[in-house]
Amino acid sequence: MHGETRSSILADQDIQVDLRVVDEASFGAALQYFTGGKQHNIKLREMALRAGLKVNEYGVFREPGEKRIAGNTEEGVYRALGLPLIPPELREDTGEVEAAQSGRLPGLVEVGDIKGDLHIHTKWSDGSHDLDTIVRAARQRGYRYIAVTDHTKGLGVAHGLDGARLAEQAGAIDGLNAQYKGFRVLKGTEVDIRSDGTLDLPDDVLAGLDIVVASVHSGFKQSREQITKRLLAAVRHPYVSVIAHPTGRLIGERDGYAVDMEAVLKEAARYGVAMEINAYPLRLDLNDSQIRMARRYGVSLAISTDAHVTTQLDTMVYGVAMARRGWAERGDVLNAREYGPLREWLKSCRVKKAKGIR
Numbered sequence: 073m074h075g076e077t078r079s080s081i082l083a084d085q086d087i088q089v090d091l092r093v094v095d096e097a098s099f100g101a102a103l104q105y106f107t108g109g110k111q112h113n114i115k116l117r118e119m120a121l122r123a124g125l126k127v128n129e130y131g132v133f134r135e136p137g138e139k140r141i142a143g144n145t146e147e148g149v150y151r152a153l154g155l156p157l158i159p160p161e162l163r164e165d166t167g168e169v170e171a172a173q174s175g176r177l178p179g180l181v182e183v184g185d186i187k188g189d190l191h192i193h194t195k196w197s198d199g200s201h202d203l204d205t206i207v208r209a210a211r212q213r214g215y216r217y218i219a220v221t222d223h224t225k226g227l228g229v230a231h232g233l234d235g236a237r238l239a240e241q242a243g244a245i246d247g248l249n250a251q252y253k254g255f256r257v258l259k260g261t262e263v264d265i266r267s268d269g270t271l272d273l274p275d276d277v278l279a280g281l282d283i284v285v286a287s288v289h290s291g292f293k294q295s296r297e298q299i300t301k302r303l304l305a306a307v308r309h310p311y312v313s314v315i316a317h318p319t320g321r322l323i324g325e326r327d328g329y330a331v332d333m334e335a336v337l338k339e340a341a342r343y344g345v346a347m348e349i350n351a352y353p354l355r356l357d358l359n360d361s362q363i364r365m366a367r368r369y370g371v372s373l374a375i376s377t378d379a380h381v382t383t384q385l386d387t388m389v390y391g392v393a394m395a396r397r398g399w400a401e402r403g404d405v406l407n408a409r410e411y412g413p414l415r416e417w418l419k420s421c422r423v424k425k426a427k428g429i430r
């Protein structure tokens with residue numbers, strides 16, 4: 073449908089996109105009005121009323137006389153209400169207005185903060201490209217490191233690796249690392265958490281890797297108690313440093329499994345394990361409220377693409393967007409660290425576990 077100043081189109085997968093033409097003087101106000109959640113805007117309108125102002129999609133007006141005092145920029149709209157700009161991702165009325173009033177808005181993580189990708193598949197399992205191609209693509213994106221985390225043998229459909237093939241892959245990675253300055257390939261795995269909570273590779277194999285990402289790919293119908301136990305066992309495992317796609321949801325295809333996420337996050341905080349924000353558009357898992365909970369417990373976050381082809385490296389933007397919706401700052405994000413500090417974090421995670429925690 074379309075008219076003089078508005079039009080709607082249906083994009084891929086029936087996503088509706090509304091187009092509006094507005095006066096320049098109202099541009100910021102319209103952007104603000106149509107971006108924020110309803111509750112956020114109601115709160116702003118109430119604040120405005122108390123100050124003798126009126127806010128709508130055309131601007132901020134002082135009553136009486138309806139003189140426009142802001143509208144062409146979003147910053148101006150918030151400033152007129154005595155607030156700093158509240159980033160769009162936070163506009164949900166879940167504490168952001170109060171945080172803005174008291175100068176406690178988070179400094180949200182940005183795409184440019186990301187130094188590498190910690191969850192990538194290659195031809196060695198079910199990815200499309202060889203190591204070389206992946207490394208070139210990651211370097212083109214300005215990354216300082218990647219972790220190669222192919223599937224393990226339990227995932228037969230994905231040609232998962234066993235200890236022997238992982239050792240072979242490690243040799244290939246050593247060869248690559250010898251070639252490049254200022255870029256490192258970490259030896260990793262996305263080890264399957266089996267239905268009884270044990271991992272799909274023996275400890276001595278896991279001990280030899282730089283990073284162990286663990287995740288659930290089966291038994292989604294298990295009870296909440298069973299699934300939670302399974303994830304807790306993985307969190308406590310001496311060599312696991314990241315839990316990938318922690319709820320297993322696929323948007324529009326399947327709900328996540330029934331896990332007690334709060335229990336898992338508490339344990340992750342205790343054992344110094346990071347939780348993934350999987351950037352793949354159908355996953356985006358953890359979600360925003362879980363990310364906020366993770367931050368409350370002090371859990372580190374890894375924003376990872378789970379790329380199976382090089383173009384999927386670009387989905388990082390969606391993972392960062394979800395992190396921002398969850399109020400995540402750069403300091404919360406594991407892969408916003410340079411390589412050295414990342415290695416230290418990975419080491420300290422193991423030391424903490426070996427010492428029996430805390």
Ligand SMILES: [Zn+2]
Binds near residue numbers: 287316317
């Ligand atoms: Zn996975």
Ligand SMILES: [Zn+2]
Binds near residue numbers: 262378
């Ligand atoms: Zn994966």
